[in-house]
Amino acid sequence: MSGGGGSFDFDDDEKESARGGGKAHKDFDCPSCNANNPVDDALAQGDEVRCNYCGSEFKVSVNSEGRVKFKEI
Ligand SMILES: [Zn+2]
Known part of the structure; x- marks a missing residue:
């Protein structure tokens, strides 16, 4: 989970994130909505x-620190 301090209304699978170890990005937060x-x-x-949710499409780029960024297509 990235935290980030937004509101969230969706169910999060806690087991999933605990097991992941933070390496693989198996979900993303839409930059738009x-x-x-x-x-x-x-x-x-x-x-x-x-x-x-909003249908926006994004291209993924991963920088040298392993941070994922999204660019709207
Ligand atoms: Zn969205």
């Missing part, structure tokens, strides 16, 4: 993701 979206595979450089 802040909804948390699960993804099947860990996010990687160049992936394209779509928010299930």
Whole structure:
């Protein structure tokens, strides 16, 4: 979980995040509407993701620190 301090109205699977260890990004927070979206595979450089809530599409980039960024397509 990234925290971030937004409000959240969605169920979070606590078991999932406890087990993950913070390495793989198996979900993302939509930069547009802040909804948390699960993804099947860990996010990687160049992936394209779509928010299930607002429908915005983003291109994924991962920087050298392993931080995931999204650029609206
Ligand atoms: Zn969204």
